[in-house]
Amino acid sequence: MIRIEDVSRDWKQFKLDHVNLEVEDGEYFVLIGPSGAGKTMLLETIAGMWNVDSGRIYMNGREVTRLPPEERGVGFVYQNYMLFPHKTVFENIAFGLNIRKVEKDEIKVRVEKMMDFMGISHLADRLPRTLSGGEQQRTALARALIIYPKVMLMDEPLSALDRVTREDLMKLLKDLHSKFDTTFIHVSHNLDEALMLADRIALMRNGSISQVGTSTEIFRKPADKFVADFVGVENIIEGVASETKEKLTVVDTGNIILYSVEQKKGKVHVTVRPEDIILSNKRITTSARNVFEGKIKEISDRGALIRLNIEVGEPLTVFLTRQSFLDMELNVGKSVWAEFKATAVHLF
Secondary structure, eight states, X not given: OEEEEEEEEEOSSSEEEEEEEEEOTTOEEXXXXXXXXXXXXXXHHXXXXXXXXXXXXXXXXXXXXXXOGGGTTEEEEOTTOOOOTTSOHHHHHHHHHHHTTOOHHHHHHHHHHHHHHHTOGGGTTOOGGGXXXXXXXXXXXXXXXXXXXXXXXXXXXXXXSOHHHXXXXXXXXXXXXXXXXXXXXXEESOHHHHHHHOSEEEEEETTEEEEEEOHHHHHHSOSSHHXXXXXXXXXXXXXXXXXXXXXXXXXXXXXXXXXXXXXXXXEEEEEEOGGGOEEESSOOOOSOSEEEEEXXXXXXXXXXXXXXXXXXXXXXXXXXXXXXXXHHTOOTTOEEEEEEOGGGEEEO
């Protein structure tokens, strides 16, 4: 387990501001956030590349706050791969074993086995400049993993790749995580990467942690407006909340009344995921507590999904499958009914 306790460091342009974080042993953990949030700095601080101004870092119960990188048992893969340009793929992968003075015969066996697993055996004698981005990334991952690190740190490892190569590498990362007894910490700004790879996610802002949780918790129950905006919550409405006897919270937005099972009082933000809103051409009998009639203001074609903006007193964004959209014969200006359950309404 990695435990970060109240860690701070000021670089002027960037900072870590009283960061507290725990990463479980064997977890695939993804750090996301906007540029300048401090994600890379936190990763490099875990690796031991920077000393902290205050706070402590623990790995497997041992304090490593002042230990150099080579004594922390970590592997590191940068966004630009950082391969040795004058060394072949084989030599790059073997580098960590040579430093540790492993016998040559064992190095040959281990490197060949690693290259085979990575699907790059045919590249053994090639130099980095002759490789594609995906091939360079596979080589960089192999070089980091060949020493069997306790912790694998990756700084936006997929950002420079095209979509198809990125998807292939995401599948490889999942396979690597299941094969190696290693904790993965992966920095990204890509929400799809976080959703596909992460056991848990931490969202950073201005050098501190805004929220930690599973993908469901982060995307469906954001802690504040910054998190909601960053993960793309489409519906954020302000209102005043009060509790009722039925253990429901009533939120008055000034234009409509909303119901939620979450218990809050006073000024709140309401979020509802677009996929949790059901549309119909006529009002239907339902157990949903939130039912509104409105008019379609805008329709956007998103490929497999159609995005609709509906005015119900407050603007609502709804996603429909293309088939549902065609079956309902919807168009701008048409009246529809929107409904969603109290359990779908998140308050912060």
